[in-house]
Amino acid sequence: MATQKDVADRAGVSFITVSRVVNHLGNVKPETRARVEEAIRELRYYPNRQAQALNQGFTRTLGLVTPRMFDRPLFDNFYVMSLLSGVEMRGRELGWDVLISTDYDRRGAFDFLRVWHQRKVDGLIFVGLGEIPPQQLDEIASKGIPVVVLSDRIASPAVSWIDTRSAEAVADAIDRLVALGHREFAFLGVTADTDYNPNFRDRQRAAREILAAKGLGLEVISAPAMFDAGEETPKLYLAGSRKATAIISGNDSVALGFMAGLARSGLECPRDYSIVGFDAEPSGRIHRPTLASYAQPLVAMGQAAVTTLLDRLGGAREKVERTFPLEFVPGGSLGPVPRR
Amino acid sequence: MATQKDVADRAGVSFITVSRVVNHLGNVKPETRARVEEAIRELRYYPNRQAQALNQGFTRTLGLVTPRMFDRPLFDNFYVMSLLSGVEMRGRELGWDVLISTDYDRRGAFDFLRVWHQRKVDGLIFVGLGEIPPQQLDEIASKGIPVVVLSDRIASPAVSWIDTRSAEAVADAIDRLVALGHREFAFLGVTADTDYNPNFRDRQRAAREILAAKGLGLEVISAPAMFDAGEETPKLYLAGSRKATAIISGNDSVALGFMAGLARSGLECPRDYSIVGFDAEPSGRIHRPTLASYAQPLVAMGQAAVTTLLDRLGGAREKVERTFPLEFVPGGSLGPVPRR
DNA sequence: CTGAAAGCGCTAACAC
DNA sequence: GTGTTAGCGCTTTCAG
Numbered sequence: 001m002a003t004q005k006d007v008a009d010r011a012g013v014s015f016i017t018v019s020r021v022v023n024h025l026g027n028v029k030p031e032t033r034a035r036v037e038e039a040i041r042e043l044r045y046y047p048n049r050q051a052q053a054l055n056q057g058f059t060r061t062l063g064l065v066t067p068r069m070f071d072r073p074l075f076d077n078f079y080v081m082s083l084l085s086g087v088e089m090r091g092r093e094l095g096w097d098v099l100i101s102t103d104y105d106r107r108g109a110f111d112f113l114r115v116w117h118q119r120k121v122d123g124l125i126f127v128g129l130g131e132i133p134p135q136q137l138d139e140i141a142s143k144g145i146p147v148v149v150l151s152d153r154i155a156s157p158a159v160s161w162i163d164t165r166s167a168e169a170v171a172d173a174i175d176r177l178v179a180l181g182h183r184e185f186a187f188l189g190v191t192a193d194t195d196y197n198p199n200f201r202d203r204q205r206a207a208r209e210i211l212a213a214k215g216l217g218l219e220v221i222s223a224p225a226m227f228d229a230g231e232e233t234p235k236l237y238l239a240g241s242r243k244a245t246a247i248i249s250g251n252d253s254v255a256l257g258f259m260a261g262l263a264r265s266g267l268e269c270p271r272d273y274s275i276v277g278f279d280a281e282p283s284g285r286i287h288r289p290t291l292a293s294y295a296q297p298l299v300a301m302g303q304a305a306v307t308t309l310l311d312r313l314g315g316a317r318e319k320v321e322r323t324f325p326l327e328f329v330p331g332g333s334l335g336p337v338p339r340r
Numbered sequence: 341m342a343t344q345k346d347v348a349d350r351a352g353v354s355f356i357t358v359s360r361v362v363n364h365l366g367n368v369k370p371e372t373r374a375r376v377e378e379a380i381r382e383l384r385y386y387p388n389r390q391a392q393a394l395n396q397g398f399t400r401t402l403g404l405v406t407p408r409m410f411d412r413p414l415f416d417n418f419y420v421m422s423l424l425s426g427v428e429m430r431g432r433e434l435g436w437d438v439l440i441s442t443d444y445d446r447r448g449a450f451d452f453l454r455v456w457h458q459r460k461v462d463g464l465i466f467v468g469l470g471e472i473p474p475q476q477l478d479e480i481a482s483k484g485i486p487v488v489v490l491s492d493r494i495a496s497p498a499v500s501w502i503d504t505r506s507a508e509a510v511a512d513a514i515d516r517l518v519a520l521g522h523r524e525f526a527f528l529g530v531t532a533d534t535d536y537n538p539n540f541r542d543r544q545r546a547a548r549e550i551l552a553a554k555g556l557g558l559e560v561i562s563a564p565a566m567f568d569a570g571e572e573t574p575k576l577y578l579a580g581s582r583k584a585t586a587i588i589s590g591n592d593s594v595a596l597g598f599m600a601g602l603a604r605s606g607l608e609c610p611r612d613y614s615i616v617g618f619d620a621e622p623s624g625r626i627h628r629p630t631l632a633s634y635a636q637p638l639v640a641m642g643q644a645a646v647t648t649l650l651d652r653l654g655g656a657r658e659k660v661e662r663t664f665p666l667e668f669v670p671g672g673s674l675g676p677v678p679r680r
Numbered sequence: 681c682t683g684a685a686a687g688c689g690c691t692a693a694c695a696c
Numbered sequence: 697g698t699g700t701t702a703g704c705g706c707t708t709t710c711a712g
Contacts, residue, residue, distance in 0.1 A: 051705035391689035
């Protein structure tokens with residue numbers, strides 16, 4: 001592990017000259033520079049970022065924080081994975097590494113800010129956090145911790161956020177379904193995730209409001225957990241007194257589980273009901289019928305989070321609120337209201 | 341950002357006492373300890389890991405290195421995502437954070453070891469690297485860089501690895517297909533990825549050898565890239581003179597693309613051909629027919645990589661070679677050989 | 681143009 | 697039991 005001192009010895013200069021060469025600053029005679037650069041190459045010297053960080057106060061690392069990223073490692077990660085892709089891509093472009101910080105504890109016990117306090121990262125991107133405890137929000141504000149939240153709108157003036165315009169998409173979905181003759185709507189959610197997952201919460205709320213404005217109601221079918229969507233939500237649907245013909249699902253994976261469950265009871269889509277999801281994940285393209293859905297520019301959102309965070313680290317103080325549109329992805333899961 | 345000194349001032353002791361309390365070592369009078377602990381809580385003091393790392397020489401962070409993790413951010417990440425899940429879970433359990441390090445450059449230009457050289461991490465887990473340039477292997481060996489490779493078998497005595505027993509699964513698949521009467525086999529690969537992706541390479545090689553031992557041949561159908569599998573491999577298959585009835589696909593996502601492509605030409609599975617994949621990803625369960633596949637214990641492999649790496653960091657010097665079995669996941673994509 | 685000194689926050693070794 | 701000194705590798709004054 002070569003240090004600046006080793007390089008300096010080899011090049012016959014003092015270590016401070018090495019520092020200048022490495023950081024491209026100060027006046028260094030070209031030939032001195034050349035000698036130093038050669039020594040750097042020979043010794044495969046890399047600046048020790050721990051030491052740089054200790055000195056300069058920043059690490060060029062950003063933290064991606066989520067309390068539940070991997071609690072279903074094999075299933076519902078299309079969403080977070082795509083965001084992570086965007087974060088990682090833009091970070092790499094700009095020379096920043098990404099540290100992943102997760103936790104499996106109950107919400108309250110999860111210290112979202114740990115890696116920042118430890119000075120492992122300079123700023124934080126929160127994903128899928130649901131509610132941030134007020135105490136931690138206060139701390140973010142009082143200490144000026146650079147935080148950008150993905151996929152939720154945070155009231156605190158200290159926290160910037162990036163979100164999608166879910167309500168627009170929900171309105172679009174309802175228009176399409178109404179045009180097909182549907183009048184009985186249900187929202188497919190997950191109990192544990194609905195108060196946890198801001199996307200589900202926003203979509204459900206938007207559906208209720210938009211339908212109410214049209215004089216229509218919204219039944220809510222919530223499985224106890226995302227994982228049970230294929231088992232429980234179909235049962236709940238079948239047990240209901242009146243059966244909605246138009247289903248808006250919190251996301252695609254819940255929708256696909258639901259469709260599979262109903263198929264086992266002989267209910268087919270779009271013959272017996274229509275359904276639309278969110279995320280436009282690849283599984284929905286493979287399913288028969290294909291699942292109508294709303295694609296979110298997740299990679300672009302991850303990239304925007306990095307840009308926003310680095311602006312903040314660069315000195316920008318204003319809160320940033322940025323929304324992205326969703327795009328309808330047609331599918332065979334939408335059809336005319338069944339006669340009955 | 342409170343430091344040990346701040347805590348010390350508040351508790352009326354010297355900073356070294358704070359250090360002792362934080363690290364639970366040395367003799368500290370219980371009441372002194374209590375006062376210090378209170379000051380720590382009041383000031384929300386966290387040890388600065390940069391400084392600790394500089395001093396102790398380690399960071400309690402490990403690097404997950406892949407040169408191509410996100411170059412198809414939206415599609416073929418079930419595999420890497422699951423490995424990452426295992427790495428992250430086990431790391432968290434043991435108090436280690438995970439730094440993601442990727443690159444989009446051509447292989448040769450990618451400096452796999454950068455984050456280690458920079459002392460941002462203590463050890464590295466490589467995923468999906470294909471070939472590691474000999475020069476970097478030499479450096480790993482000569483500098484004793486702690487590296488564990490996931491999903492490939494590295495000859496270098498300096499590098500431990502974790503892999504699956506692909507050949508066993510290929511043999512099992514061939515047995516099943518032969519039992520169904522199939523005699524004409526093809527391997528579905530990806531040109532760009534075959535010499536890149538050790539899994540594809542191993543599976544193709546195993547298929548060739550096992551079939552040769554039975555006196556059977558293997559046609560190879562390789563799309564130019566993973567992304568083109570749904571466009572190009574069906575064309576290549578249809579253009580071939582004799583059509584294999586038994587297809588072994590490098591992984592599930594290529595298989596699903598292939599099936600969709602052939603369906604457009606009126607060829608149906610399992611009526612016209614049988615196909616088996618690898619990874620057992622959720623999309624294959626959703627597809628009709630369901631895709632027979634081989635599940636890999638990816639999360640467990642990621643966990644094993646962390647354990648192996650930490651053993652190494654703890655002083656273990658022996659190279660570790662560990663293999664995991666694959667498990668057959670039945671599917672409707674296997675059927676008797678078509679009469680023709 | 682180059683070097684010497686100080687200090688980032690922390691821990692290890694050695695006093696008292 | 698507690699404090700002092702030195703130093704991890706680097707950058708930032710300030711000198712020469």
